[in-house]
Amino acid sequence: MTVHFRQDEPDNRNLLDSFGQKIIGKPLSRPEGLAKVTGTAPYSAEYVVPGCLHGVLVTAPFTKGRISRIDKEAALAMDGVVAVIDDERMTVRPAQGTAGKAPKQDPREIAYHGQPIALVVAETFEQASHAAKRLRFDFEAQDPAELPLDPAAVDAKLKKGGTQTGDLAHAMATAAHSVDLTYTTEGHASAAMEPHAAIAKWDGQKLTVYASLQMPNYNIAELADALGLDEDAIRLVARYVGGGFGSKLGISQETLAASLAAMELQRPVRVIMTRRQVFQTIMRRSETQQRLQLAADAEGRLTGFGHEARVSNLPAEPFAEPVLQSSAFLYGGENRLLQLEVARVHRMTAGSVRAPGEAVGMPTLEAAMDCLAEKAGIDPVELRLRNIPDKHPTQDLPFTAHGLAECLTKGAEAFGWDHGPRKPRHRRESEWWIGTGMASAARVHNVAEAKASVTLNPDGTATVQSDMTDIGTGTYAILAQIAGEMLGLPGEKVLVELGDTAFPRGPGSGGSWGAASVGSAVSVACEEIRNRLAGKAGVSPKDLKLEDGRIAGSSGRPIGDLLEGQPLSVVGHYEPGAISEDFAASSFGAFFTEVRVNRHTGEARVSRMLGAFGIGRVLNAKTARSQCIGGMTWSIGAALTEALLFDPRNGHLVNCDLAEYHVPVHRDVPDLEVLMLEERDPAASAIQAKGVGELAMCGGAGAIANAIYNACGARLFDFPMTPDRVLAALPD
Template sequence: MPTHVMNEALGETRLDKGAQGLIGKPLDRYEGRLKVTGKAPYAYETRHGEGVAYGVVVTAPVAKGKVVSIDTLKAFSSPGVIHVLTGDNLPTNSAQPSGDKPAIGGGQIHFYGQVLALVVADSFEAARHGASLVTVECETREGRYDLDAERPNAKVPPPGNMPPDTARGDFERAFAEAEVKLDETYRTPSQSHSAMEPHAAVAEWQGGQLTVHTSCQLVGDNTRQLAAALGIKPDKVRILTPYIGGGFGGKLGIGPEAVLAAMVAKEIGRPVKVALTRQQVYQVTSRRTDTIQRVRIGATRDGRITAIGHESWCSNMAGDDYFEPIGLSTVFLYAGENRLITHRLAELDVLMASAMRAPGEAVGMLALENAMDEMAEKLGLDPIEFRKRNEPDRNPEDDKPFSSRHLIECMEEGARRFGWSEREARPRARQEGDWLIGIGMAAASRKNLLAQSSAEVRLEPDGRAIVLTDMTDIGTGSYTILAQTAGEMLGLPMDRITVLLGDSALPESSGSGGSFGAASAGSSVYIACEALIERLARKMDCAAEDLTLKDGTAVAGNRQVPLVELLAGEALSAEGTLQPGNATKDHHQASYGAHFCEVAVNAVTGETRVRRMLSVCEAGRILNAKTARSQCLGGMIFGIGTALTEELVIDDRNGLLVNHDLAEYHVPVNADVPQLDVVLLDKVDRLASPMASKGLGELGISGAGAAVTNAIYNACGVRVRDYPATLDKVLEGLAEGGGRQ
């Protein structure tokens, strides 16, 4: 099996030569017609008929305590109910979705909404009614629900996506001696992934073999997690997840619905379907942590940073060591020889915190980019000019060279297109009736990751190609990009490519997460196709580099042979594997961008409206201009929500997530989002991957919310350092005289 270890930069490849002309083009989604016509089956839409049973979960009515009793007699007596799973039959609790067992239960209650039972019936309605009849008696204990209150007890967590502490030079001394100083604290609330498709699973046993239709992002890992939870070998589990209605990190780990469905299906000998209600998704699955962030910047009077510190506190359940890597971009984004980045983790008796879109940067860059804006004002510098004066030529954390870096180009291009030069630096300088108009910007960055990934590519005797990998498509365009890659490499039009994804029986891919999916899974397809090209070249009696494949024909020398004729009834197959290597260790790799935003703030009501927004993004080679733009748009909308509306409210009396549905957890809707503009800089990065592309899916959210709040300040003079910038906070700032000149 061909394996490519990414140790050094690649030269020109077939993706550069572009014989078929597919890579980079804004092609429609491979599976788009299926989705818009309702023919793409999601997890809960599989398996129908009289033999299917339905499960509904029963959850804990308190956040901290112990189960005294669970009375299921009325539920068992209810028409249609066939089974109730409770108590010691449930797997023990684990607060880490990427661990061996998902968070379900046992006698101890660790958070409000923890799953305590599953009622199974012949119909969903009967199961729901049966679940309402289950009576849970609990012994309530005092809980910890407030990060501020637990901040003094926070501890240094073990290393995760980054070391918890990094330092260089003597930060405290440099900051104390700095000519100009900024020392501010910023807060971000808990957030919910709020994917359109709720968590669901359909489980069925055939002998000792389990098949589960579910919605998950990392098929290989999830298969092993489910097997561990059930106490069986991974080769006895098959997961199918061809279509996923959004994940955003909330489906990285296997959920309780999959484990429960599998357990009961085995006990009753029937397929079992379990879906969490929207309220249960909010209460049962995972959240992004709330954060407290102190940012200190020291600089010379001419704007050169001499000290930069980013200290942060976040929360999680007891026993869960995952911490939000809040300083992930602070370590490399701006120069400064004296640096201090720390993370502290406090234990709360609240739903576990886990990865959510752009873990680290999504919240960390809110504080960092607000602080950069505030410091620029202290220095009397334009915010872009201040950032340009602190552009590092190497990674300031460890002096490694950058594989590529185009942040200044992103800022300059965005400034030109957005009309930044016409911006009034003084707050409240523009007014239209009751509306105060302001413009703000923020940098964007997202560390580039690469993950091991495998794929098989088959050339059929009829000249069609089939791509097989367990890679998932969470709405990001995996189907399309893998089809484009195979088509470009093998010289086939898109209608001659079949892509099969989301099946654990297929070669294990990187999965979807961390913005590594397209580059990692795409590279495995690239490697498999290279092996096929070698075999086709031998059939043409030429070197692989002398073979051109286009429109289903092979061309070498003076010969042009249709692939069907060249294959002569033979099917060819090759599996390719990508492995990260020294290239990811010897060079710092990241994607970059710049966000620009114009807002109108009502001077009477405090309401903020985003009027226009532009993001300029650079992520190596752009594989599909349409899906890439969609990813940026989604990230920008996330940023608008982060800045203005999204907040999971935790009742500090009882640990309840108060706004646990889409009626009260306010994601941006059409009225909140203007026409957004995205500019993609196509900059090949040959050290990033064989595809020469870098992660893009999470770049669009990184820093986006800070551009909005920086614009709010420019509009009305109010600095909102406690996200989201709801109208009450803006009004309070206005009442205190914010922005009055």
């Protein structure tokens, strides 16, 4: 049976606080951890499929133009080659201006350097790779013309959103203190450890695909649409995903290519992207140019708030990096201007990468707030405290909960923040200047429709199933804890099965909504199971006490005794309702960091960093802390090292591997301190949980930028803040 719960109003019952198992929030280890570290957990390329062929993608060596001919015959004559697939469904893109709708452009037309044009399939990977490198084709290349963020490339028809209230220009002109600053951020790659890979097999009626995917619930519809199949004819399996960070939200070329080849050849086909192909082909985060205008009165309270941004994407792509997402509500200011523009450039598709929007919007806002604090002579923490709004500044909605003030004050106390006068170059050790900086954190909170089945077995175990994925976030652990808590079972007695579209549809991993959404679906199912157990036990549900697999109290009977030898299974269906229209929801936090800057080389090193985060209910202290550490590490990368670099002559990506795209490594990351501030937010979800992983990236790079200035006096406006940029900005 299925039980549906639509959340139209805050749920103040706090159910997870009322049970006796007491495993919610505990730092339990991942149940799949041993399988992962011993290499027995199969990732998408590792499933053993007899008779599997190997496919290698061939990509365009130019940025814009047209493929006029592919010489399949020469490739097919090579040893082991079975087919050259150039099906237009693999390469076609929407025509410019259609925003994803027909008519389609010529399938031979190329929109970016690295766009796949064919798949070479052979008996072995080596044979396929050899033939792919030697596949001959004729093409006509064109000058891509557009430069990133060039005003001439802006698509006037696709200015995204926008808010204008009051008179910002007047507020700036009459303000006691104001700043008008322009920042740039470079593009980012997801850089997940596991490359994109897929194995597809077709039995004539059903397509089974093992792939590295974040959202099978959506991916199955995407693949069905691309192939012209019904969803019932497809099964997707993504039990283990070696990181995604946005790059695996949708199906990408390897999944579609493997599927097309398997259906055409009637044999299973494995397609694995090389690391260079992942960088060149899979979506990027857009570079940005941002203007911040902040006006404040003599006490530092904002009277004007302006944030304008320009981002880029391919022609016809509807996505635009939502840079202004948290700027809409983080601080007050009655005179407001928020505007986002999209420039059309010929680079790989821009899409969601690691906290889309706030990851690049928050650092610039927080750097600008530091400049305003300096002008006003106000401590940066105090400036932010004075500007926390009582409600959403433009939507006139109350917040579900607002933990920013607590994060700022408790974070400052735990870090040892010096609230005294702040001047650059106040501390030096040998050749290193040392400074501190801080920033606020905010990330919109989302929940999504989710389903999960929970089965209580007569032997005192339970099984949880959903096509929800675990991309390293701890989903296997937290779902076992939710079910165990509500059914009175130790965590090890709950088997969690994920990542298979044969199971009920979950929300997918993305947008930091997974835990709150699918966790709520599990709680809905478990609550119904408890109700039915109470009926069998002859007590009211609130009087039913379940602990350690037994009915607590005088009887101490095993829970399985109530089942009469039959499993009890319920599908929980959670759906966010009108509550999303009645409240503004966000997670909040604060970063505090200490940075050393070398006076000779300009090198910046983060020596200490603390993050304080209000994330609703903590479901697992270990996995939540791990997510926070991951987000803070991303902040270090965004601040100091990460940048996609394109050759301006022909548009190709220059640094398309992990040797040249500089993610933070162990030497770059100090011991990170995490302060998790629990709250009960009854409007956030049925289990009062909020997203955490992306929040811990939103603003951290700004704290590092502010610490660099405090250390050495170099005020930088371009991210990442590499040594050459620091040296150029050092005052005489």
